Amino acid sequence: MEYLTVENFKKSFGGTQVLKGIGFELPKGSILAVIGASGSGKTTLLRCLNFLETPDEGKICLGGEVFEAGKRYSEREIRAWRKKFGLVFQSFNLFPHLTARGNVSLAPDLLARERAREKKKQLIKEGMGRRKASAAARAFRRELLQNNARRADELLEKVGLLDRASAYPHELSGGQQQRVAIARALALEPEILCFDEPTSALDPALTEEVLKTIRTLKGHTMIVVTHEMAFAREVADEVIFMAEGRVEERGTPEEIFSSPMSEKLKSFLKREYYDETAIS
């Protein structure tokens, strides 16, 4: 059975339809690369999956749960859905007032506080005295926060930046910032990790360190929107080529890059890919 199914995504902005019925399936642990020219709707697709935009039509099934566009969802439900998808932005979007470690642990720490508050409420409901319940909740929170700190350091180590854990974003290079952003996206253990052109704001010299980090994440289910054709070919299990808001062609990297079928894909690859390989 497929793990993630996206069906018939449609999205318009002020009369222009950017997504015209996108659908795909993704098995657990596999990597999907999405390629296509600018304006083909790749970023909008990711934004819809992360609930930054609401699709006009469409359906997401993830591990047995279903989200249907058009239905009303409470903020709580949308938050729960958002946590299932992580997103690494093109422009990193790290929080400038927090250190690398602070960036990674902010969201888990806020969750820990919420959980501690809920625990307190529950204990009081179960008949525990107010003061005792507060103390228990505080201890519980402390434990969660300690776990988060440990986990943040593990993640920073995973992206090779443990030694920079106390640095603020402006003290880090673009590549390092993006690696912190990857650690941050992993902190809530999303089921699907999405990348929106993670290297397009970076110098070629810094691109490789980010791609290297993404390679180490194999095993996570990932959707990577990218301009790095060689990278897509190397890491993806499946590739989708988007054009004008539709899936124009899909297949294994071998099929897409070696024997493209449609004219649009052929001319796209001619521009974006073959030049690249010709040089190297």
Added chain:
Amino acid sequence: MSKFLSVSLSLLEGFATTCLIFLLTLLLAIPLGMVITLGSRSRIKAIALPCRALVWVVRGTPLMLQLIAIFYGPALLFGIVGFDRFAAVLVAFTLNYACYFSEIYRGGMDNIPRGQREAGLVLGMTRIQIFFHVTLPQLIKRILAPMSNEVMSLVKDTSLARIISVSEIIFVAQEYTRQGLIYPLFYTGAFYLLFIGILTLLFRLAEKKTAYIKV
């Protein structure tokens, strides 16, 4: 010499009122300004338009006029008398400064990249969490300089309270001029300068404390 001492003491008493107006106005206007900012940025027109209209009226008329309107207005319009002078001062000042603050906040918020909020959303944070943990720290850093200007204006604007006979420091000094004593009026300048000096140091400290945030 004992005259100078008694002048100093009564000026100090007036200065206490000045400080009280200043502190209470600040305490009330800082959060109210944020409410007005959020209101005028609201997508709901019925909230946004009144907020913007309020800012327009308040910024478009002299504070002195607002003070008079708030103190005498209820009596003239509805025959309600006995409105407390000090309360009228607080209402007028708070409203006035909240509107100016709200424009500073608005400018600061507009300059925070949209990606910051989106990063918070994607991490499953609530709007309130994003406001307090993502927007506010960056906003404070951005508005510190323009806020210091407004706050210092407020110190001096408190002297307008004498229009409705609230005995702040200038009011007290003017009582002396009526007795033919001029110097207390100039003496008040020293109080203001001292106050502004302290504020300048405090703002400099705040800027140092937030220097680590590069936005």
